Amino acid sequence: MSDERTIEARIYERLSKVIDPELGRSVTDLGMIAAIDATPVAGETNTYDVRVRVELTVEGCPLSQTITNQINGAVASYPDATLIPSIEVGSMSQDKLTQLVAGLKAERKQNPFNKPGIRTRIFAIASGKGGVGKSSVTANLAATFAALGYDTAAIDADIYGFSLPRLFGVQSQPTNLNGMLMPVTAWGVKLISIGMFAGADRAILWRGPRLQRSLEQFLSDVWWGEPDVLLLDLAPGTGDMAISVAQALPNAELVVVTTPQPSASDIAVRSGLVALQVPMKVRGVVENMSYYEHKGEKLRIFGEGGGARVSEQLTHSLGYEVPLLAQLPLEPELRETGEAGRPAVLTKEGALRSDGIGETFKNLAESLMRLPQ
Numbered sequence: 378m379s380d381e382r383t384i385e386a387r388i389y390e391r392l393s394k395v396i397d398p399e400l401g402r403s404v405t406d407l408g409m410i411a412a413i414d415a416t417p418v419a420g421e422t423n424t425y426d427v428r429v430r431v432e433l434t435v436e437g438c439p440l441s442q443t444i445t446n447q448i449n450g451a452v453a454s455y456p457d458a459t460l461i462p463s464i465e466v467g468s469m470s471q472d473k474l475t476q477l478v479a480g481l482k483a484e485r486k487q488n489p490f491n492k493p494g495i496r497t498r499i500f501a502i503a504s505g506k507g508g509v510g511k512s513s514v515t516a517n518l519a520a521t522f523a524a525l526g527y528d529t530a531a532i533d534a535d536i537y538g539f540s541l542p543r544l545f546g547v548q549s550q551p552t553n554l555n556g557m558l559m560p561v562t563a564w565g566v567k568l569i570s571i572g573m574f575a576g577a578d579r580a581i582l583w584r585g586p587r588l589q590r591s592l593e594q595f596l597s598d599v600w601w602g603e604p605d606v607l608l609l610d611l612a613p614g615t616g617d618m619a620i621s622v623a624q625a626l627p628n629a630e631l632v633v634v635t636t637p638q639p640s641a642s643d644i645a646v647r648s649g650l651v652a653l654q655v656p657m658k659v660r661g662v663v664e665n666m667s668y669y670e671h672k673g674e675k676l677r678i679f680g681e682g683g684g685a686r687v688s689e690q691l692t693h694s695l696g697y698e699v700p701l702l703a704q705l706p707l708e709p710e711l712r713e714t715g716e717a718g719r720p721a722v723l724t725k726e727g728a729l730r731s732d733g734i735g736e737t738f739k740n741l742a743e744s745l746m747r748l749p750q
């Protein structure tokens with residue numbers, strides 16, 4: 378049966394498969410395709426020059442190349458004729474953009490993560506004591522989830538001591554679409570951190586009761602789509618932070634990070650006990666810097682037993698199993714690679730490492746997803 382539609386209509390249909398990487402919608406849904414003209418090439422059979430005019434949301438959009446490449450590909454791979462694409466890139470009129478953003482915002486209705494039925498798993502990484510490795514665990518776990526194929530997002534909720542931009546090597550700023558911010562994607566993870574904002578934008582985030590406000594803004598002013606996993610890197614401390622998280626994100630689950638020594642594990646227990654005050658589950662415990670492997674021998678530099686103690690005490694006080702999910706080695710490489718802007722679980726090419734540390738994080742990610750919400 379022959380297809381009665383015009384060649385332009387058939388190209389339009391192919392373009393509906395081209396997805397804007399930031400908004401997660403097709404370029405046709407977003408109204409980005411302003412014109413398609415196919416003109417037969419004289420002297421050639423079944424060959425057309427195809428001009429596609431694309432209107433991006435913002436001028437000089439960093440992903441413009443990705444989008445135009447995909448459009449080119451969708452046109453050039455047309456099966457029933459030879460199409461020679463030429464793509465013209467422009468930007469939307471202010472009116473059209475206002476309308477688009479208003480439509481997206483209305484559909485999203487503020488914080489998307491406390492809608493009933495939301496399927497995003499949210500893990501808040503807490504510790505009590507500072508410097509035990511929350512941010513390193515968050516960054517590597519997020520990179521692991523992304524490498525395993527989960528749509529992954531992470532919020533740096535530590536507004537005073539933010540560290541995710543550095544750990545992910547992010548230098549760019551989130552694109553601001555008429556007041557809606559696009560997270561910055563690095564190593565496959567959608568990220569937002571106060572460290573990505575400068576000047577006036579940062580001042581806005583810092584105003585008012587800072588923590589609560591900036592977390593809410595990150596949740597409602599950022600276009601997250603519907604990720605499979607959202608990780609929050611919390612600031613050290615035992616109380617307020619987790620309460621703010623529980624209020625804004627009723628589905629969040631706490632993961633407590635500790636090091637082996639009692640000075641860390643005692644506070645880690647307290648940070649988990651916040652679950653007695655708010656309806657938030659403690660999903661499990663991660664012990665970091667558990668040992669240093671030297672010539673095949675595990676040296677327990679910071680003593681031992683912290684993770685197990687936190688697990689036992691929280692299980693006892695909360696009345697449900699709070700398992701010790703992982704014991705991570707002390708690895709100088711973890712710090713060095715992290716400081717160079719790549720989560721150490723990933724290879725330079727961005728694949729999950731298949732050795733010890735990659736395995737450990739993969740197991741941790743899988744056990745978190747396996748445990749029921």
Ligand SMILES: Nc1ncnc2c1ncn2[C@@H]1O[C@H](COP(=O)(O)OP(=O)(O)OP(=O)(O)O)[C@@H](O)[C@H]1O
Nearest residue numbers: 507508509510511512513613666706707708711712
């Ligand atoms: N397993 C590890 N092996 C080696 N170095 C580590 C390990 N975990 C964390 N570090 C290093 O220890 C330091 C503190 O880690 P990190 O910043 O992740 O802790 P934090 O709990 O987020 O700290 P803060 O409380 O300041 O937010 C960093 O320099 C980090 O690179």
Ligand SMILES: [Mg+2]
Nearest residue numbers: 511512535540
């Ligand atoms: Mg930190």
